[in-house]
Amino acid sequence: MGKVRVTKNLSILLLLVCSLALNVLFILKRVRVFDDESSSSDELSWSRRPAREAERVAAISCSGHGRAFIDSSLVVDEEEEEEGPVCECNSCYAGSHCQNFLPSCPVNAKSGDPLFLEPFWMENAESSAMMVAGWHRMSYTFKDSGYMSKQLKARLRQMHAIVGNAVTEGRYIIFGSGSTQLINAAVHALSSHNSYSPSLVVPRIPYYSLYKQQTEFFQEVEYKFEDDASLWMNDSATNNLIEIVTSPNNPDGQLNHARLQHPNDKAIYDRFYYWSHFTAISSPADDDIMLFSLSKFIGHAGTRFGWAVVKDETVFTRMSRYLTLNTVGVSHESQLRALRLMKVIIQGKEEETMFDFGYKTMRNRWEKLNDIVSISKRFSLQNIEFQYCNFFHKIRAPSPAFAWLKCLRKEEKDCHAVLAAANIMGCRGSTYGAEDKFVRLSLVGTQDDFDHLLHQVKILISEEKPNRFDSDHIPCDLFSFL
Structure with missing residues (x-):
């Protein structure tokens, strides 16, 4: 009996040991599988090399x-x-x-390249970076949404609601390859389409030169360019007029409104600079056609992405047809990058948002330049008043994208030549339909560009350099607003 009991106990013990061993092996196997799954999900494959290179x-x-x-x-x-x-x-x-x-x-104060925001994006390199596979969006279209990303449209509406600078609910949104393409699409859509009575495209002086150059370059029998909206204020009822309203204005930063008020008159609002880092946001703009661009909003000029907010369906349809025939939509990579960058801005940071950084940078630049020029009796800058901003919930100081400098001496009719003699390269006033006593100086470039400009302006005001510099071979940047 004793041997039987011992044998039985040994059998039970052996079963327990085997069971324990099997459980241990099972647990180890599960852990190994979990580790393998975790490592495979964390381990990069095709993206490792391009990430390292970047x-x-x-x-x-x-x-x-x-x-x-x-x-x-x-x-x-x-x-x-x-x-x-x-x-x-x-x-x-x-x-x-x-x-x-x-x-x-010479100082480069011509270019409108918005590189002042580059430091912000360098600080946000991780959240703003993106990796695109070689097979990303190879089709012409997005599934069920044509040439435009539904997600990006939704983000744009969300962004305008956050900033409070434009009404988008119940409006149509259309994408363009930069805002350059959208300008002529809007002109085409609003034109009379009657060769016997062409529409007249009229801006307000000073206006951005590309309006004239582009309209004349693409001029059709349906429209042509005229220089000054004010000349047509008393005669607008007998003409088909398309007024281009830039607000804030390039070059002087003023918040303009349409001058032509006849029911037949139409207006295209250039709202490229209507963001809180360039001007006070007093109320949401609600114009018939409003143009915006990624360039001036967040600094990514090279992405070539712009959008229009349109009230009328017929105008939207005409613009869409123009853009489709012109480029068959906007690059999917451009739309993807715009979407990624929008998410970064919307999510924001607790310490400093892009709007905080942009406004602080432009305000400081304007204050420094204005402090220097204010002591001069030879030059002056445009006057921009302090205004309450609904976005920042406070009265904000001026922070324009450009300085509209004027030579005050009667004999100095060519202010561009005066600055060129001091190694400062600006854009002539006549480029904007104004007198050449004015020069536009860009404030949106790199910190190096601005520091160099400030240094040369100090020298010019303090001692008037005698040497001359021929700058005619350097073209004014045609794309400073895109």
């Missing part, structure tokens, strides 16, 4: 006076040696890493 190029400092880009490098493989420079230097800087300042270089 990080490596972004780490090149270029002495803080330039940028390195993936497409500016001749390096194809990490293991290959670098061929040629990878830094693209800011104006007036040179060298393999932009380490050399060129003191005799």
